[in-house]
Amino acid sequence: MDGDLVPKTGLKVKPVAIAGVRLRPLTPAPDLRGSLCEIHRDSWELAARPVQWDFINTRRHVLRGVHVHRLRVDYIVVVGGRATIGLADLRRDGPSFRRGMTLQAEGEAPQVLIIPPGVAHGIYAHDPVTYLYGLSAYYDGVDQAGCRFDDPDLDIDWPSRAPILLPRDADLPDFATLLRQFEAAGGVPRRS
Numbered sequence: 001m002d003g004d005l006v007p008k009t010g011l012k013v014k015p016v017a018i019a020g021v022r023l024r025p026l027t028p029a030p031d032l033r034g035s036l037c038e039i040h041r042d043s044w045e046l047a048a049r050p051v052q053w054d055f056i057n058t059r060r061h062v063l064r065g066v067h068v069h070r071l072r073v074d075y076i077v078v079v080g081g082r083a084t085i086g087l088a089d090l091r092r093d094g095p096s097f098r099r100g101m102t103l104q105a106e107g108e109a110p111q112v113l114i115i116p117p118g119v120a121h122g123i124y125a126h127d128p129v130t131y132l133y134g135l136s137a138y139y140d141g142v143d144q145a146g147c148r149f150d151d152p153d154l155d156i157d158w159p160s161r162a163p164i165l166l167p168r169d170a171d172l173p174d175f176a177t178l179l180r181q182f183e184a185a186g187g188v189p190r191r192s
Ligand SMILES: Cc1cn([C@H]2C[C@H](O)[C@@H](COP(=O)(O)OP(=O)(O)O[C@H]3O[C@H](C)C(=O)[C@H](O)[C@H]3O)O2)c(=O)[nH]c1=O
Pocket: 054, 064, 065, 066, 067, 068, 074, 121, 122, 123, 139, 144
């Protein structure tokens, strides 16, 4: 029953150059009123289940990040405006260690981006951007570290060299320092 109701084209997951990052295009069902689009079912089992959802507004030309988590998976669904999401892999024992990349996301073509622990990320807003942000563990303010968005070692080609940053994010350390801190804290715990 459940399977019959799931839009089939919405189940595809696109491969992405960083291991464990998953991008799942969504398929809105349009009608004369507008459209409706499922963004999450537990039964899809794409990654650790989100237990918390945030709703985020970001002004034009703002960049949030670059941040990384050791323990939690993040879900990002841009629902309004256009964003560039930058990603960089800090997991030394993985196949895409130190690989950086960007992805485009916009409310007109919704998709779910799943970011595993150990993949640093930031989100740049070309327009005013609204997005839903899912977390696989409750926010505690502790599982978060970061580095300067423009550190060349991130290998992220941002669309702007001078985005609006929170002073906290402008003062973040360089990539090498983040990597040291991340590894000193234990990196991403291995699954037993
Ligand atoms: C994430 C979160 C934050 N907060 C509070 C803490 C601050 O008072 C305020 C803004 O939080 P923060 O500065 O951490 O938000 P961002 O800089 O946008 O960071 C978030 O988005 C970037 C791209 C990331 O990568 C982070 O993982 C994610 O935390 O909301 C909460 O109360 N609950 C929450 O779940």
